[in-house]
Amino acid sequence: MDLEILQGIISIIIILGVAPLFAGMVNKQKAVLTGRVGAPILQPYYELQRLIKKETINASGSSFISRISPLINLVTLIIAAAMLPVGFWKPLISFDGDIILFAYILGLVRFFQILAAMDIGSSFEGMGAAREATFALFAEPIFFFTIGSISFISGFTSLYDIYHSIQLTNISYEVFIIICSISVFMLAVTECSRMPVDDPNTHLELTMIHEVMILDNSGIDLFLYQYSSYVKLFIYAILEVSFFYPFSKQSYLIGIIIFITGAIALTFLLGVVETITSRYRMKNIPQYLLFATAIGILNLLIYTFTK
Amino acid sequence: MENVLSILFCLSLFYVSVTSRVKAYVTVLRVQGIILSVLLMIPFIYKFSIFGIILPATLLLVKVYLIPRYINKVILDLDIKRRIEPTIQQMVFLPIVIATMVIIFLASSILSKSTELDVIPFASGFSAIVIGIYIIMSRKKLIVHVCGFLIMENGIFLFGTAVASELPMMIELGTLLDIFVVVFLMGIALNKISSTFEGFEVTHLGRLKD
Amino acid sequence: MFEFSIFILLPLVTAGFCYFIKDLRPQYGASIIVALLHLGLSLLVFLGIHHAQLPTFFSVDSSSKLFLPILSNVYFWVVLVSYSYLRRPITPKAEEGKKYYFALVNFYLAANSAAMLSSHFGMYWVASEATTLSVAPLIYFYRSEESLEAMWKYLFLVSVGIAFAFIGILLLTLSAKGTVLEGQQLFFRDFIRNATKLNPIWLKASFIFIFVGLSTKIGIAPMHSGDIDATSNAPSPIAALMSGSLRLTAFLGVMRIFQIIHPTSSYEFARTLIIIGAILSLFVAFVFMFKVNNYKRMLAYSSVEHLGLISLGLGVGGLAFVGAMYHAVYNSIAKVVLFMMAGNIHGHYKSREVEKVRSALNILPKTGWLFLIAYLAISGIPPFGIFFSEIKIFEGILFSDRPYLLGLVMFFMLFIFINMGKIIFTMLYQKSELEPQTINEEKFELNHLVVIILLVMVTIIAVSSPEILYRNIMNIAKDYGMSL
């Protein structure tokens, strides 16, 4: 077997295996920062284990959509993960234009998630779905103004190549990349339903976005949803940490260390952000997202005209 | 001679623009008919021909006898009020008429410099045309409209003699016949109008609009 | 002399015959035969198979060669359906008028043919005044207040107008003073030949008077009102005759004087006037289509529009002129169709108000559809002929020296089309509050057949574009000195 394909497969396995751990770390960090002991880092694994053994209950008005949606969710996210350079390795799927496929395949996830939520026929899910549709719309431009802008500048259209093209030779480019990474962080916060956009630990249905959409799922369905959300968080983490690509070019070892440290630092960062911010009012979220977009545009403009 | 007749013609126009009696119009039409026939007969003083007399004779017949008589009959039949109600006061109307005539006479004399033409018959004919239209425009009675139209026709005739009387006789007769039939038809129509609308004024005719 | 008797004398004689015979049937028979003979002979002349020899004051030239078949075609179909039309019940007051119908129609044919064939201005004037006289009593066919008013207005306005045209003719003789034409007869031929020698001042004056005077008959704005009143109140066959041929007869007069003026220095002036008149007509049609609430008036305004378009073609010249000639042919046919169908609608609903006519497509399916198709035909929708002629006119305008006119024309025509469509669709589609309980299946009448034949005709002529028509129109264009 080709080494690259092997690397790709290993990447996927790593993503699938490590994703809950990453989420566990975030939660742990947050607990520590708020002065609690918190659940163990491996708590997500226990959660998943518990869920898979539960009886599955579907809402009585629901249809096949809410039954297949969790499956599509997970499978599609795995495919998306297969496009990412885990540990700077060449991913399994890498071809010209996969950045578009990446963005759109996440759209597929969203499409079915919204449908599954609406399938229940309850106002709670409907509210969540409407919010998801609205906020996702504003999140989309952020992706293109960050990763997309790097792509446009470098001329590459594959995620792997885009990260590969990042260089630390030019100070304005460095600033550009750093600001890009900040935007990606803001995007990750949105897409993964973290604070300040969404509060995963809230208990009031009216204030939730992602959690309310899976309110009526249980058992294997909930397992799939939870697992997918871990994978999604990890995917965005990789999108963020892959900005350290240039370091791996001189020495792969240093690179991989930086990668892992970066990932851990990211959990810390997420923890900090979740600790020090409160969730925004729903009305203000589009403004937050537009702010992130604006940063992206400004960054690109500044870079283009200072070159 | 032609000029004298033309001036007479113009005087009849003045009369017609100040009169307020319907009958006066008919009289004026008769007078004008006579003037025109005389005008046509002038050439025969010098050179007489039986064949050429047909036209003036017909003219005399139609314009002096038939048409005025017919109009009179209509007036009698329909019991039209003698007085006309002009929309414009005569005191205003007459100055307008005079002004128009002055302009026409001036214009024709200017035009006559480039082309050789008899100014007085030309201008009086043209004045009659315009004044005929003025009469139509300023009077309400339909019968007066017919008279106005006939004054206009007379004007054209005078105008024609001034310009060139070269039209073949057949065609001249045709025009006369046409005019006669027009007046005839108008008379019939007036009859119908009087029985349908109970009035002979133009204000009754206002049904057709968008 | 044979042609003369067929074209003019025979209709005259028949008119007399019809006047004295009281029964309608023989009147109809005689009229049909005359119409058929007229049509046949005019076609023969048109096709160039027969060369007509006509007495003094009459002759056949390129334009009368084209216009005569238009007249006899329209006339033939109108007479064909007239009998069934006359048999429809009308108010008892109007019954007595029926017996004069055929006499007047025959007289109309004679007068109209004479006008078209005349080679002399005086003759033309006499004949076209005669057409007015023949049509005026026909307008009063229904013996209603409206028709009486329409007749009065038409008769009076057109008589005044035509009197002005006579002044124009007199002025034309004045313009000939001092040339070889002085003291000569007013034959078109001579004037065209010596046009350049005419006095330009009087020529212009003459043109103004003839154009404005005849405008009352053609329906060129703002002298269109009498025409509108008359066409909308006349019985439908007569309205068809007026729109299809009478207006063209008057238009021919303008064409004649235009032909004289063409080689002279006043040409540009005359063109401008014709274009102003044409655009005004389109404008008037445009304005009134917004507010018209009587469907026959709507059709009358449509006639104003199309005569305006034809005049525009004459004014602009070149390809637009060719288009205008084609347009004259197609428009006459389409107008007959429209008026016949409007007559059927009137016959059923007994009203000319748009508001009274509802759901016509259900109640009168055959008439309704044909009316709709006729509307499309008149609006220049292919495959009907008007599409092809309009394209020529438009292209001619676009590449003339006044291309901006096309913008105006298209703007006006667009709204005319839209508003006309709006009216017609309301008549056809809108449900009435009082839907009749039983809908009698509409019978297939003679006039439906005629209308179908005419629609097919207007399509076939256009699609096959016969060589002979093209050549004739080219001859006219050549006679008018149009550069192509």
Added chain:
Amino acid sequence: MKELSDTGNVLLIAAFAIQLLSIVFLSFKNERKALFTSNITMLVGLTLGLISTLSSTLFSSAEITSVSIFSGLIRLDGLSLYFLFVIQLVAIPTTIYSISYLRHYVEQKRSVKSFITFYIILLISTQFIVIANQAILFLVSWEVMSISAYFAIVYEKESEEVQTGSFYYFAASHVLIFILYIIFFLFHHETGSWFFSDYHLSFSSGLMVPVIFILSIIGFGIKAGFMPFHFWLPQAHPIAPTVLSAFLSGVLLKTGIYGILRIYQFIKPMPEWCGWFVLVISVISAILGVWYALAQHDIKRLLAYHSVENIGIIGIGIGIGFIGSANNLPAVEVLGFGGALLHTLNHAIFKSLLFIGSGVVYQNLGTRNIELMGGLVHPAKYIAILFLIGSVAISGIPPFNGFISEFIIYMGFFKTANELKNYYPILMLMFVVGLAFVGGLAVACFTKVNSIIFLGSERSEVKHFHTSVYDYISLGILALLCISIGFYPQPFVGVVNKVIANGFTTGASSALVDIDWLYFTMIFSSIALGVFVLYLIKIKLEKKYGRRNSAAWGCGYENLTPRMQYTASSFADELNTIPKAILDYHKKVEVSENAFPLQSKFKSHSKDFVDSKIVLPAFNVLRALVAKIEFLSQTDIRYYIGFILIIIAIYSMIAFLWT
């Protein structure tokens, strides 16, 4: 250019002959029989046509050669063949569907013959439009197409709504034809010929060609439905019988695209501003189109607005192609035009799929208002699935066909930025974001549509959901096409590539076929496979640990009713509030302030900006102006006579002043 081979010739003519023949079968007295036979005949004709198109060089490995028959009146080149293919491909399912759709009218004792007649004429004339090689034939076909479409649209003519809506179409198509006249007059004048094959003009030759270009964008833009010329579209498409809406939105709009591309062939290469011009109006059309769609509750109106969006996307592709042609970059041209052409096909497929789906729903519920629907997945599972496929495809989401064409367009942007550097990347990025935004809105819109119509529980009672086998056949064909283009795009991309090579590009480029299409096949298949495998596992686990249905969580409230569901208005409210002014979005909220609230209401509606703020006011102003012209409508004959005198005076003045 060569003459068409004998068999192809015969096949094409036979196809048209059979299509025409189908009108003859309408003479059957029995409506049902007439409907069936004429539709089947039409189908045979269309299939024959499709076979002749498929057997042409379009689908073989050979290069496309342009073929002309009937002494050059008809010419088949790449573009014609491609659009012929699109038309016939989509006309087949719509015709199949019409058998079942029209049967409802027959059951109501309504004659459908007039509709079928116009429908058939419409199909034939549309095919003629794309193969005509002569301006007059083109114009005639175009007019026949417009008018027959009008009469087919106005089929249910008693309704006021139908009258108004169809009238918009009627008026707009007449504006359009006038513009087309001018375009072809200019061509005729410049080249002295009516034949398309003689039309070669260049932008360098003065003002004429830019005028032609602008006119063609406006003219064909009206047909295609570019903003702001789209105003007639959401009026006319909803009120047409659904069979026709499917064809109108799916195919007829594309004649506008065909026109633009055809004109491009005549006047290429273009300067760059043309490309930017098209790009800008296309992006506006796409974004506003989909946003308007989001605010609609009428399913067919919503789909009509989506046509505006998709035409915008096609326009974006064309715009990129123009920019490529201006800069002489074959790769960009290929990607831009390729994306546009493929999206043309794709949109035709999924839009007719969605319209037919909505038609099936409409037939059963008798309403087009989605707020009254709901839960239809239970009685009509397969319709729901087929509709879902169309929805995913139209949102441009993988793995269906919509994504493929959007992908090509994205690649076009990247390529342009890459080749032209400078400030291009940032400009292109703006358009990319615009397109992505459109995608996001489309997702929002179609999740709304799908969930409100099919998911949840029934808002209005449906006793028995009628479907016929024809519905399934037609929807099935279209869904299959959606799937196959999505999963295996190579052959379709190959065709598009060939079409572009035949008369579009200056130089050859393999940019389109160079994309790793195999990846798509693999990725999409693995998604499908993965879902399937996971499903099996899930079933197994559920068997082991149990599965049951239970009432949804109601915050403790037990009796959830269908009326408590989230509505379409509330779903889209947040998004629609943002461009409130442009969408003319109004909402009405009635909340009772009682201590014990009884009833609250929420209503929203949106009016078309162009229609309500530009077209109608302009028309009203015109009408008001015209109404002011009173002096012309005098009834008094004295005025008539006065006019004569005045006009003579004016004319004499002109004569006097004439130099």
